[in-house]
Amino acid sequence: MEDPFDQVRAGVESTLKKAERQRIKWAEARRQKPVRHDECKKLLIELLSSLELLETDLEDLDSAVCAVEKARSRFPHLNDADVESRRTFVRNNKRATASIRDEVSTHTTNARKGTKARASLQEREGLLASPSPLATVRSAASAASAASDSSATATPPVAGLAPALDVDVRHTARIDAELGQHAMLQQVQIEQQDDALEDLSGAVRRLKSMGLEINDELSSQHRMLNELGNNLDLATNTMDSLKGKMQTMMKSKDRGKFCAIFALTIVFFGLLMLVMS
Known part of the structure; x- marks a missing residue:
């Protein structure tokens, strides 16, 4: 009986090679001038689908290795070298998958930052240009009080606003990138389901045709038996x-x-x- 780990390992190796080829095609498509956004999006969706499959298979392999390590007596055909080899295989492929995932996430985040950077910059400039309510209150208090407190109250509170806006922009961009990846994965799953339904419809049509042929053959044999x-x-x-x-x-x-x-x-x-x- 063939070891299931070997079957899944072969599938992981094949999928990882496929993901590497898709990553190279996606990078080349992004470097072309002018950039064909439809082609880039299609390649990115295929790459994300391969990464999702890789991560699922690697998690299954990791769980299998952990189960072997916890119950060594149940697997006498595996020695310590075999278990360590499997652990190394899972670790190396997880590292390669994470590297591709980081490249995709970085590009997606940068792309979404580029679309929102101008809007956030304009909003920040508007906030810096207009006087804040706290500054107005402090200036009024300094005019009413003595001149000794004028230098302390004249400090604008907007100085701490820019870092807060930067953190908010980065957080929003990261959330948008994750949502975009999930939306792409959902689109890939929908397309895969459509393909599966088309295959099922074709199989049903073939079964119908075979049933009609069998019915005709039975009718012909019935006539022959009557004769x-x-x-x-x-x-x-x-x-x-x-x-x-x-x-x-x-x-x-x-x-x-x-x-x-x-x-x-x-x-x-x-x-x-x-x-x-």
Whole structure:
């Protein structure tokens, strides 16, 4: 019996090679001028689908290795070197998958930052240009109070606003990138489901065609059996008639009748051979 780990490992190696080829094609598409966004999006969706499959298979392999390590007595055919080799395989492939995932996430985040950077910059400039309510209150207090507190109250509170906006922009961009990846994965799953439904529809059509052909063949065989039954009935009647004549002729001792019986016997066997054929 073949080890399931070897089967999944072969699938992981094949999928990882496929993901590397997709990553290279996606990077080349992004470097082309002008950039064809539809092609880049399609390649990115295929790459994300491969990464999702890789991560799922690697998690299954990791769980299998952990199960072997916890119950070594149940797997006497595996020595420590085999277990360590499997652990190394899972670790190396997880590292390669994470590297591709980081490249995709970085590009997606940068792309979404580029679309929102201008809007956030304009919003920040508007906040910096307009006086805040706290600054207005402090300036009023400094005018009403003595000149000793004027320098302390004149400090604008907007100084701490820019870092907070930067953190908010980065957090929003990261969330948007994750949502975009999930949306792409959902689109890939929908397309895969559509393909599976098309395959199922084709299989149903083929089964329908086979059923109709079987029905036609059964109808034809039914007609042939009916014709064979009619021929057998006719031959039976003929043989009964010949049998009666032979019995009548057997009662007499005329030599001519015996010749006739012999001739009728030959005719009988001839008819029998005809029916059998």
